[in-house]
Amino acid sequence: MNDRDYRLYQKIYTVVREIPPGQVASYGDIARIVGGGCEAREVGYALNEIPKQGGQDVPWQRVVNKEGGISTRGLLQRELLIAEGVGFGANERIDMRRFRWRGPDAAWAAAHGCEMLPPDADAEQLSLF
DNA sequence: GAATTGACGGGGC
DNA sequence: AGCCCCGCCAATT
Numbered sequence: 001m002n003d004r005d006y007r008l009y010q011k012i013y014t015v016v017r018e019i020p021p022g023q024v025a026s027y028g029d030i031a032r033i034v035g036g037g038c039e040a041r042e043v044g045y046a047l048n049e050i051p052k053q054g055g056q057d058v059p060w061q062r063v064v065n066k067e068g069g070i071s072t073r074g075l076l077q078r079e080l081l082i083a084e085g086v087g088f089g090a091n092e093r094i095d096m097r098r099f100r101w102r103g104p105d106a107a108w109a110a111a112h113g114c115e116m117l118p119p120d121a122d123a124e125q126l127s128l129f
Numbered sequence: 130g131a132a133t134t135g136a137c138g139g140g141g142c
Numbered sequence: 143a144g145c146c147c148c149g150c151c152a153a154t155t
Contacts, residue, residue, distance in 0.1 A: 027137055039150060040137040047136060048153095063136080071136045 008038065012046040014112060018104050019062040022085045024094055025101040026066040033103060035115040062101075068094035 015033050019025050027040040034043075047060045061080040064070050069092060070077045078088065086099050103109075103117030 028139095031137090039152095041135070041151065042137095044136040045152060060136085065136080066138060073136090077136090 008034070008036075008042070009046040009049060011112075011114075012038070012043055013050070013058045015104070015114060016047070016058050016060060016063060018108065019059055019101050021059070021062075022099070023101040024062045024064050024068070024081070024086060024096070024099050025103075026096075027063060028066055029101070029103070029117055030063060033109070033114050033117060035113070064094060066096075068096045068099075 011034055012030060015030055016025075027043045030043045031038045031040045043063065047058075047063060050058050050060055061077045062084075064077075070081075078092070081094070082088065086094055089095055101117075104112075104114060106116060108114070109116050
């Protein structure tokens, strides 16, 4: 991995660290927040590198796929999320409307050169209740 | 260096 | 809801 990738990975980790406990974000969400042409798969690769880099402070378990499911082998990620209060529904799926992170605030995004998450119409509907 | 793979997403059916 | 296919691009073989 070259230096540019390393810095990109660090930026990804910085964003992931902003996910509050008890909430989750999708790989695509993280990629969009990071911006700069970052893509969902690259986020997955970055998270995969965490164990090699000793990034113990990165809450990687809060990053799931867009369906609210986990793709990692083993059940560790599921256990960690349940311990934080993230509930799994039928078919081992997280209710993204309830637990999806809405993204960083504008000040943080600006300070770190990141993008805001586009408003989710579905989530907006939920807030009306 | 070509082919394959993958902790993904979106669109179509 | 599920399933399939394509695009994406870094990492690996």
